[in-house]
Amino acid sequence: MKPSVLGRDKHMEIRQVASPQEKDDAFHVRRVVFVDEQNVPEDLEIDEHDDTAVHLVGYEQDEPIAAARLRFVGDYGKLERICVKRPYRGKRYGKEMILFMESLIEEHTYQASKLNAQTHAEAFYQSLGYETVSGEFMDAGIPHVTMTKTL
Template sequence: MAALTILPVPIASDLGLLALEIRRKVFIVGQSVPETIERDAYDAEALHLVAIDNGDVVGTLRVVFLPEHAKFGRVAVLPQARGKGIATRMMHLGMELARARGEMRFFLTAQADKTTLYEKLGFVAYGDEFEEAGMPHRAMRTY
């Protein structure tokens, strides 16, 4: 794990474009999420993180800063890099960077089978399960 680096990147940079490619592989190809849902206007303004493991970009997430909270999303790790704690490490840095901007309220919608990951980070599920992009999700927050 010592070779893992997580960096904030502009989405139009070379690393940002690799982040979009990871999202394409994980969500559009791997989970059949329509591209019209996966890509949206928030990409232009969001904080994007990439995880680089031994020189390869293997993970990404974004944080959108809204008036009511910082919304985490598009958390994706390539299949061959899963199980190493990469998503958790990206979330920790994203939360740290959000706090540095003065944000203390965090929100996300998690695929229902991924809620345990976010619970370990202090998120609590609320409301009923709902469908998003053809998969069951739960709304989660830290406040």
Template sequence: MIEIVTVSTEADLADAFAIRMQVFVEEQGVPAEIEIDELDRTADHLLARLDGQPVGTGRLTVRADIGVLGRLAVSGKSRGTGLGAALVRAIEERARERGLTAVELHSQTQAIGFYERLGYTAFGEPDWDAGIEHIWMRKGLGC
């Protein structure tokens, strides 16, 4: 059973950070010192559990009336199960609850198709973040 919650305890936040460290630092080679940043203090963090075990996370930050989805990570064993899409939808719902009009994200270019299937459109030119090619994407929320 999949459960997605808004992080409200230090233990849940530690689980979210552990997933990010596993996916971004250990698997993708992002420097550990930049993975946890100043935005984490004010972000809404979501944590996904499968059968009670933490397996995915993402965060929502706010810029003006736009939500910014970031740090979406799913543990290897749970990829391809629909968990990532469920996390994106949960973050979008949290953005709606906050009265935001759209969600933007800085997608790794290898994940563009995933986000396009969820209604996101790329804009601007690709750039590099932590040595990985990215592009900005956006989805209106119809608020």
């Protein structure tokens, strides 16, 4: 398991979920962002992949503020459910979470990552080296595109 990481100028500690409380914290952040804020039905947000995925949660002063999950699908590490609570956006925490996930992908000897980005976040992912490889499609009523990156 990768140790917790605390960036030099950041106040978010990222943990790979290792306890029921950490998993509850990750799901709490996902519910706040996706279910409450974006109106994604909870039965779509929490799905069958949650049982086998690697879950991550970011904390600021012990408060869960960010979450994501990682799966290994085909030749890719697949970044999923990346979210940051609204009051903590714009502080580079999303970028920190993605870089952490990419390091886990590389540790598992995969050489590429993939994600389905909400279209409003496409430019953000492009700034991190992701390339759009699909047309727009709907997922949970929200427009998305598939993006990949060679690590």
